[in-house]
Amino acid sequence: MSKKRVLVLLGPNLNLVGIREKGVYGDESAESIEKQIREEADKLGYVCDVYQSNWEGALIDKIHEAREQYDGVVLNAGALTHYSYSLRDAIASVKIPFIETHMSNVHAREDFRHTTVIGSVCAGQISGFGKYSYFLALAALKNLMK
Ligand code: DQA
Numbered sequence: 001m002s003k004k005r006v007l008v009l010l011g012p013n014l015n016l017v018g019i020r021e022k023g024v025y026g027d028e029s030a031e032s033i034e035k036q037i038r039e040e041a042d043k044l045g046y047v048c049d050v051y052q053s054n055w056e057g058a059l060i061d062k063i064h065e066a067r068e069q070y071d072g073v074v075l076n077a078g079a080l081t082h083y084s085y086s087l088r089d090a091i092a093s094v095k096i097p098f099i100e101t102h103m104s105n106v107h108a109r110e111d112f113r114h115t116t117v118i119g120s121v122c123a124g125q126i127s128g129f130g131k132y133s134y135f136l137a138l139a140a141l142k143n144l145m146k
Contacts, residue, residue: 003047004071004145008037008134010052011059011078017103024104026130033131040135044142056080056087063090072141074134075122076101082115091121097144099137102127 013020018029034050041048049070053059059077066073075098080087091098098121105128106113119125123144126133 003045004141005069006041006046006048006072006074006138006141006145007062007066007070008041008048008050008074008138009059009062009066010050010076011080012054012056013078014076015052015054024109026103028131033134036131037134037138040138044138046138048138056084060086060090063087063094066096067094070096071145072096073098074101074137074141075099075118076103076134077118081106081118082112083117085117088117088121091118097123097141099123099140099144100125100127101133101137103130103133104128 015030017025017033018027037050038048051062053062059080073096077084077087081100100116100119100122107127116125124140126137126140129136
């Protein structure tokens with residue numbers, strides 16, 4: 001059986017993890033976390049790409065590409081989670097499973113973070129476990145990918 005292809009898609013400001021709001025996101029660098037995401041994906045037997053952009057349109061283009069190129073997506077859309085209908089519609093256009101993922105517990109933070117406009121088109125949400133949110137999301141995909 002060929003390996004499942006997984007995309008870990010990261011939105012605005014997630015390149016600054018380790019630098020930004022350390023009390024919320026910790027002090028481990030984005031690069032170090034990305035390396036561990038790749039290692040976890042490898043252990044699970046996936047082929048994995050990690051892509052980060054601060055641009056909504058670039059994320060949408062990547063989601064369109066995912067239609068042909070991946071079996072599942074771990075998505076931390078950053079603040080776009082809370083208001084981007086364009087991102088929501090892009091996810092809804094693609095038949096593969098998406099896991100909405102957050103490092104922080106968005107439900108324990110400001111009110112605007114309690115809203116997700118992408119949640120209803122994702123298979124589920126993982127929130128609050130720091131870098132482990134990504135590892136849990138990778139594991140969650142295992143039983144969802146066709
Ligand atoms: C985040 C939570 C979002 O509310 C925030 O805008 C982010 C990161 C998280 O990983 O906890 O940029 O998605």
